[in-house]
Amino acid sequence: MSARLEAAEGASDRALAEARALIAEAEAHDGSSPVSDQAVLAAAQGQRALLRFSEAGGAAGEAAAPVAIGIIGQGEIDLAVRPSERGRGIGSAALAQTLARADGELRAWAHGENPAAEALLSRAGFAPVRSLFRMALDPALLPSDGRDPLAVPAPSGLRLRAFDPERPADAGAWVRANAAAFATHPEQGRITEADFALMRQEPWFEPSDLILLAEDPGAELAGSTWIKTVRGDDEVECELYAVGVRPEHAGRGLGRLLLDVTLARMAQHSPDRVTLYVDGENERAVRLYEHASFTVDSRSRQWARPASSGVDDTMDA
The missing domain is CATH 3.40.630.30 (Gcn5-related N-acetyltransferase (GNAT))
Structure with a gap:
């Protein structure tokens, strides 16, 4: 009963x-x-x-x-x-x-x-x-050369920089690029600027963990990667929260580039756990993460x- x-x-x-x-x-x-x-x-x-x-x-x-x-x-x-x-x-x-x-x-x-x-x-x-797959990476496999994630070479016409909370245009640029990258995704693709403002109030948010791939010159973005770093009493977990590339920039290897940037930034946190979530039906993304040594940790x-x-x-x- x-x-x-x-x-x-x-x-x-x-x-x-x-x-x-x-x-x-x-x-x-x-x-x-x-x-x-x-x-x-x-x-x-x-x-x-x-x-x-x-x-x-x-x-x-x-x-x-x-x-x-x-x-x-x-x-x-x-x-x-x-x-x-x-x-x-x-x-x-x-x-x-x-x-x-x-x-x-x-x-x-x-x-x-x-x-x-x-x-x-x-x-x-x-x-x-x-x-939905949760995939995990052995933290020992993160880059150990101390590389600056913003120094990873980007294609001509693009540059890497961290989200700047003092730059009002950054919020709108990220929301537009995210909506384009996840246009067919039922949750991620409908984040609004109001949603994004609330997300930035979460205790885990760090501006330097949201890295933008910006058009140079210009205010629009080709893509971005966002890391969620949660610090517990005895463990630090880095989650690849969202990585996306605008469709018009597809085929340029930017997904792989942003993943390299992500791993370099995660390494700076010295995490005990490294995870991400990906749709199980997104075989291309799953293969990308498997190529980077992520393995399926659990299925939802x-x-x-x-x-x-x-x-x-x-x-x-």
């Missing part, structure tokens, strides 16, 4: 802080985040609904931490259950209540090797439609449910 939950909807500063804390706890337990950065960003902007679930009849008071959180909107659903509360029907109950607020076709990720999440989605009428799957699934959202635990 599913647990009895009460849902609180809203994205106040406190609600977002509680959601991020629960997501971080789940990521530490599972080895991968149960919720995408884009989903949290959209909730913070009011574009998706943030739900915090507590057990009905539990301890009263506003200080009670949620046992699960859900994010829904823009055709997507994300769900995370506190690790210590799993195995009691919390996930089933939270998913049912979240789905009750939804209309139309929905998509959801089961992150990492997660049979329990996939079973929940299958019972709710979802089917797998897309794969995206699941979809049609607008009318005919499935009862009241599920057993």
Whole structure:
């Protein structure tokens, strides 16, 4: 039987802080985040609904931490259950209540090797439609020659430089180039300048980790690479957050160039872990990363449910 939950909807500063804390706890337990950065960003902007679930009849008071959180909107659903509360029907109950607020076709990720999440989605009428690989690189394979990433030779007419927060044109240039590079990508390609501004407020953001391949002269970009560096108590992880090249610059070897720049910049952080995420169906990108000695570390799957699934959202635990 599913647990009895009460849902609180809203994205106040406190609600977002509680959601991020629960997501971080789940990521530490599972080895991968149960919720995408884009989903949290959209909730913070009011574009998706943030739900915090507590057990009905539990301890009263506003200080009670949620046992699960859900994010829904823009055709997507994300769900995370506190690790210590799993195995009691919390996930089933939270998913049912979240789905009750939804209309139309929905998509959801089961992150990492997660049979329990996939079973929940299958019972709710979802089917797998897309794969995502997390790839990892042995940090010992990063460049050891101390090279300056901005000194990597670029083709004529292009130059490498770091994002400059004091240069207003840089934000718009990056958003335009990113949208062009990821025009067919369902998440990355729709980042707006408002989204980008919020992303730069994240504690992990460093301007020098966002390297632009700029047209010279000119303000437009041919591409960019962005590294997410997360520093824990005893570990530093560098993630290749996003690397892209404008379609009109394809065929010039710029993807390989930007990957070389990425690895040189990562080496400056002396990370304990090096990772990236790539669509499993993007065989060209997977081959590029494999050529650089990345290997598949884990696989995630995206699941979809049609607008009318005919499935009862009241599920057993």
